[in-house]
Amino acid sequence: MLDTVKKLCALSGVSGWEDEVRDYILERALPFADETATDPMGNIYIFKKGAVSPDRPLMVCAHMDEVGVIVTGIDEDGCLRFDFCGGVDRRVVLGKRVFIGAQAVPGVIGIKPIHLTDPGERAAVPKLDALRVDIGAEDAADARKRVRPGDRGVFDNTIYEFGDGFLKAKALDDRVGCAAMLKLLEGELPADTWFVFTVQEEVGCRGAAVAASRVRPGFALVLEGTTAADVGGVEKGMEVCFLGRGVVIPFMDKGTIYDHAVYERFTALAEAGGVPWQTKGRIAGGTDASAIQRRDAGAAVLTVSAPLRNIHSPASVGKIGDIELMPVFAGMVLEEAARGY
């Protein structure tokens, strides 16, 4: 599981350019699939038979895409204008490395040296239109040999374990969910299940909407990475959830009010099964559940997440114990859902 997470995080998959992640997942999932499909969006569908066949199948989903940058233009001096794909606070990209395009051309998002800035400048965050990705090109013509507008860029992809069982990588949101699904696929299933690896979650759950129309699930389990905000300097009570305290099951987030009976049923399941779990202390974040819940005839949805620090930044951090709980509890959720929902 941990090894799969690391492998997945090393791949590039900024929204709309999920190809590397899709190729890897397909290769890993095919031996366990009874049926596979794709769609024009680029979602992958892996069907696996289970002990029972409900009228409307179960669906598990995680998104393949990650936040990053997209090149919007090339200046005369060869530096790249860019925008973000997904929600990125531009304060986390200053002074950082990015890798642009299919060739992973290294670039940096630099700022003016501190020696040349005045206090007023240091009190402001540079506007996006003042930031550039510098790939060290001689000029625009040289830059065009290596990149072109529309190219996506990913954050620095160093991956390592550190401290007391923590993992640092980019794109933990939502490769932890993808890895949990690959793990689930390897085992026996309690009911027929569609495993859907979605695209474009970070830009508005666009892949999941289409997937819900195709699968028409009765019950969908969304596996995610969610923002913890349990870091230093956060006032007590302002945290969303905590690393090391188990899986996160929200009753509500910014995108979804979960059916309260569903919430109570599955949190009771965690409780009874001795699975460490927590809910969100603040209404924050959103997942593919928002699209699936209200698509077409609608579906019952549940989100189970691993708590992560610094998501949507180059330095996202998870606790390995929480991440490894994901497929364990997801398996229990499927068992329970197979009894009817």
Place this chain on the structure above:
Amino acid sequence: MEMREMIAALASQRAPAGFERGAHQTAAELLRPFVDDLETDVLGNLIGKRRCGVEGAPVVMLDAHLDEVGLIVTGYEGAFLRFDSIGGVDERILPAAEVVLLAPEGPIRGVIDALPPHVVPESEREKPVPMEKLFIDAGFSDGEQAAERVPRGTPAVYATPCFAMGEHLLAGKSLDDRSCAAILIAAMQKLHGKTLAADVAVHLAAQEEVGGRGALTGAWGVDPDYALAVDVTFGTAPGTPADRSCRLGGGTAIGLGPAAARTVSDKLIAVAEKRGIPYQLEVMGGRSGTDADEIQTTRGGVATGLVSLPLRYMHTPTEIIDLRDAEAAAELIAAWIESFGEED
């Protein structure tokens, strides 16, 4: 060793101001073949001397600093580490930065946590997070563990490796000023086996990033007649005005201004012209912000010059230099040393 490999080897060392000894071994190994002896002084300057054997020959000091900007742990907030900066660090680059803590047990990885956009109001995102509200997260479970493994006073540096960009550029942390330390070693390599008319002291300085403190004792000890401070200068980049910076790939920069003796600047220009070495001029009104400021006024005064390497995004984890400029600088410095004893 090639310039590229030498810069990468030096920039990979972790040695913020006050903790330069972390870079001494690598620097000493690279410099040793080209000098007669190596010593360190009480501040942590590493000095390699090559003697020409001529009685009464002038002493020339070549200075580049070995220290880099960094952070230092000042306390704890739960399991997280409070810190301050060592040298000039723009706090705006810190959220989500990766660092290496130089802990008693050895290097420890850490990240500087940033609140995710999901919980930060739009209006807050326009304001930089002040350093006192930023914390290093080294993956500790509680404050006790943090304090035991990372005591107060533990320094940290950026984690960025040295990496190539295209054919000519190198990027990463601490290219300020390890790339110039490499330039000095490369210059000594060029002079290896040649007869010189000056004694040369390569002075790899401590504590430049906190204000030329190493150069004070280092220059006193070397007691030079001439000196060159070799440091980085602002490279032209988005956000850095072209009239206050030098172009990457435009050659090494020769400094003009009160911090540089006119005789030395003129000689450097003449040498560059004669040898066809690409150079550009950098004019500084007052202090240079390099060790030249301290060296120039050491003892009875030192005829000091400035040779600089254009560098983009100074003091960030992603500085960029052009290897062609570094080669030009090494060539110029070697040629200038050779010019001692030559007829004008």
